[in-house]
Amino acid sequence: MTETVRKFHPNEPGSVSGIVYSVLGLMDIQGGLSIAEMERKMFYSTGNLRGASQAEHTVAIVAGYLIALFGLGLLLFGLHALKMIRDFHKIRKYLGDCELAEIREMAEQLHWKEVSLRRRLKAMIQKNLFLQGHINAESTFFLLTDDLYGQYLDAVVLWKEQQKEWEKLGFQQEQQILLQNAYPVQERIGQAALREKNEKMKKCMERMEQSVERLLHAAAQNPSNLANLHTFLNYFLPTADKLVERYQQLPVEESEMENIKQLQTELSGALEELAEAFERLTAQLCEQLEMEVTSNLYALRIIMEQHRRLGVTA
Incomplete structure (x- = not known):
């Protein structure tokens, strides 16, 4: 065991x-x-x-x-x-069994400023209250195990190698940043799919995450592919990210309130259409990596305009 x-x-x-x-x-x-x-x-x-x-x-x-x-x-x-111990109890209760927590989200839930939370976490790590606590270099995540921190360090090394590879392929700095910002979105969609209880929406998010993964893989192979997906990465992917986040914030239990039920229906419909659109775009791009994808991006734009009333903006 x-x-x-x-x-x-x-x-x-x-x-x-x-x-x-x-x-x-x-x-x-x-x-x-x-x-x-x-x-x-x-x-x-x-x-x-x-x-x-x-x-x-x-x-x-x-x-x-x-x-x-x-x-x-x-x-x-x-x-x-004693105040540190009291704060430690609050943080420990919030973390539960988690091994990774986003500092921004934790600060919001605990009603502390991010700077204050980071300072407290560092002090608690020094006092050995967290036996394996680490804060990543960007000060955005709190990692609670040495194993997870080791994985993070390995990922940093791999990411630097990826950046060198992109430079060899001719990717400009702004293009690298665009890709760098896109990968966490894919991760968040995947995590949302893991947490989702509704089987239909779970599969929808899984399909979306798989399409995003393939599109990012294609975009990372050649600067011209990235140019074709510029609108997708700058607008549609962040919008999908916000739609998923907003859907996750809805009550888990079925609500009797008419406005909540309507919002659930609209958000689930928007996500279904986005998943299908992402799949079509993926299929087209993977058939011919350097082909123009303007028509599919135009179709995506129509879908997003239809759902702009949901209040989600990139």
Whole structure:
């Protein structure tokens, strides 16, 4: 039996020390202020003291305040540690069994700013709360296992090799960026298909993802193929991405609300038509890689105009 990957530290470093530092801090604050107050009263009640005795009281008062100040530092340190544990529990609850999470989406769900979330994640990784936590180089994803991070590093190497290959084939920088932005869309459509419960829509998204994969493969072989698919990559593919995302946001359970039911029908119809259009475009392009595909792109444009009222724009 495969051993379950341990992603979280079982003892939560900082939970006990946070309480200890907070208690010690409160004790030092109370003790320091008590010493300072006692010495201050003695100082004023013995006003006839001069020289060394007066200086001793002054030093004791200052020492009391310094102890209180040190206690305040301990208290703040302890509270910070406890806050980190509280935030860790929130993040852990959000992640569940996931091994990969998009930082932007996580920040939205937790109602934190992305910058703040990244800072917290980095601090938790340093504190070993996440035993195998990693943030990718672009600071867009949080990976929870070393194995997944290793796959990411391998993918980075392969991607750099792909970029070198594109340069040899004559792809310009902007063309490479266009392709680079298209591959995550294919991945998101594929992931949406995996999550989809409705069998009909699941197959629809799978067909769409397969067509996009073949089109991207064709586009990556020759700059002229990419030129033929420029409109597809710049407009139709991002629009399909947004349609899939919006469909995924609809209630999973069948809704009795008329507007929701109508939106479900319209979105599913739009996705079905797009899947068919993508398949036609794929078949045409794969028959003759360098042929003009303007007619099919025009057909796609008509479809997208029909469904513009769904509120999805590229």
